[in-house]
Amino acid sequence: MHIFSERINGMYRDVRSAINEKEKAAVLALTKEQVAGGADIMDINLGPTKGDPVENFVWLAQTVAEATDLPISLDSAKPKMLAEAVRRVKEALPNTRLVINSSTAAPENMEQLIPVAAETGSAIIGLTMDQEGVPGNVEKRVECGATFFMAAMEAGIMPEDIYLDPIILPVNVAQKQPMNVLEAIRQLSMLSDPPPHFILGLSNVSQQCLFRNLLNRTYLVMAISAGLDAAIMDAADKDLVEAAVSAEVLMEKHLYSDDYIKAWKMQKGIAG
Amino acid sequence: MHIFSERINGMYRDVRSAINEKEKAAVLALTKEQVAGGADIMDINLGPTKGDPVENFVWLAQTVAEATDLPISLDSAKPKMLAEAVRRVKEALPNTRLVINSSTAAPENMEQLIPVAAETGSAIIGLTMDQEGVPGNVEKRVECGATFFMAAMEAGIMPEDIYLDPIILPVNVAQKQPMNVLEAIRQLSMLSDPPPHFILGLSNVSQQCLFRNLLNRTYLVMAISAGLDAAIMDAADKDLVEAAVSAEVLMEKHLYSDDYIKAWKMQKGIAG
Numbered sequence: 001m002h003i004f005s006e007r008i009n010g011m012y013r014d015v016r017s018a019i020n021e022k023e024k025a026a027v028l029a030l031t032k033e034q035v036a037g038g039a040d041i042m043d044i045n046l047g048p049t050k051g052d053p054v055e056n057f058v059w060l061a062q063t064v065a066e067a068t069d070l071p072i073s074l075d076s077a078k079p080k081m082l083a084e085a086v087r088r089v090k091e092a093l094p095n096t097r098l099v100i101n102s103s104t105a106a107p108e109n110m111e112q113l114i115p116v117a118a119e120t121g122s123a124i125i126g127l128t129m130d131q132e133g134v135p136g137n138v139e140k141r142v143e144c145g146a147t148f149f150m151a152a153m154e155a156g157i158m159p160e161d162i163y164l165d166p167i168i169l170p171v172n173v174a175q176k177q178p179m180n181v182l183e184a185i186r187q188l189s190m191l192s193d194p195p196p197h198f199i200l201g202l203s204n205v206s207q208q209c210l211f212r213n214l215l216n217r218t219y220l221v222m223a224i225s226a227g228l229d230a231a232i233m234d235a236a237d238k239d240l241v242e243a244a245v246s247a248e249v250l251m252e253k254h255l256y257s258d259d260y261i262k263a264w265k266m267q268k269g270i271a272g
Numbered sequence: 273m274h275i276f277s278e279r280i281n282g283m284y285r286d287v288r289s290a291i292n293e294k295e296k297a298a299v300l301a302l303t304k305e306q307v308a309g310g311a312d313i314m315d316i317n318l319g320p321t322k323g324d325p326v327e328n329f330v331w332l333a334q335t336v337a338e339a340t341d342l343p344i345s346l347d348s349a350k351p352k353m354l355a356e357a358v359r360r361v362k363e364a365l366p367n368t369r370l371v372i373n374s375s376t377a378a379p380e381n382m383e384q385l386i387p388v389a390a391e392t393g394s395a396i397i398g399l400t401m402d403q404e405g406v407p408g409n410v411e412k413r414v415e416c417g418a419t420f421f422m423a424a425m426e427a428g429i430m431p432e433d434i435y436l437d438p439i440i441l442p443v444n445v446a447q448k449q450p451m452n453v454l455e456a457i458r459q460l461s462m463l464s465d466p467p468p469h470f471i472l473g474l475s476n477v478s479q480q481c482l483f484r485n486l487l488n489r490t491y492l493v494m495a496i497s498a499g500l501d502a503a504i505m506d507a508a509d510k511d512l513v514e515a516a517v518s519a520e521v522l523m524e525k526h527l528y529s530d531d532y533i534k535a536w537k538m539q540k541g542i543a544g
Contacts, residue, residue: 250490
């Protein structure tokens, strides 16, 4: 399970203020907390912050890299700016592995971002949507996922560096989508051997819902059971992380041991 | 989701003592607690108790029926005695719906129990195993499940009164079995339309394990996602019940509402 930390995101007031003021303390503290919780990759997202977004990404990535050597995932829906930010962050942090989050399967979007992944040796996340928007069904998700996967492979990116994101929508506005996403993962798993990774922006499933943590946790387990092996999530949510680890034990992705939570932490080198 | 209460079981010391002493108080209190937690069916199991098992079943069923009108599931691995107990309980409680828990797919076992289900208008649970024991693989589970389902249908039992139990083993001794059970459920779901019900003795997955509640909860969500719609479980484990309800919301088996836990309770007529 690749845990992408969701917490360094300008949508959160503390992070937004840190970016706007170029005050490192909050970002450093949150990064340490996410790493201690088991994050594998630090996703960073500017949210609605002021100033030049490329400069903000460079500052934010450098700040995160002061607290951890983990890979950094640059998260933006603006492909042109994102391409530039990835190049600039790679120059500033040549030894940090990057993830581009994300491209869609729209041709002009893939043309802007896939070459940057190849050029900077970065992994890349492909959303299973194109210029027409988020698919309402399974078939279009599978079609977009396959299109993106093939395009990335053709550019020389290896399957282990490709993540497909079948886009989970809030269950309160689109109650059929959680099942559609699971089915899309099952079908896309058959694309190749080994398959690409599957990732979700987990907390989106519970936007504006009550019982958010319960919904996130329950859906994460369901998705892992369908083949999900990565999620953008709060690594400091202990119940959520433990649900993920136990789901992987039940799927025989970790060897069972009596204290399998501790074994998982030891393997990651985090305090138990 | 059909919640079969697992708590009225002589394996628990309080229940064993209640049966041995014919002291109703503990059974009545536990029954009320399980009903308040959302139990749909009261599973009763004598465990290692003294005296005549048929008489004990009659006493236990009558005691449970003093606290609730819910159906009662008679749980035993001794087919001859179970057949007799079901007949006697039905005489004593003619208006209580019964479930026979359980038959295997072994011919002599089915011959003893399926006719009793037909004769008493009871539902019946079929374990996906035969005289050779619990299958180590998916195929044999599917074969046994299909054999039992066909035999029960031929005896005039309707699919909605047939439960298949693909037998979950403790994850610490058989780590491949949790996945095999999920796959067996997926394959057996295609047997008929509507399919039979699928049930598990949930807590068996975590026998002798640490983090039992976490494993039970996680596996229940995974199994619901594969098609499980019933479980023998502790209805008083609030986290477990809420995990099940949220999984069903995410599978669109309950219509989403903001307080879907409360909606579920209201629908069942239990206090929120």
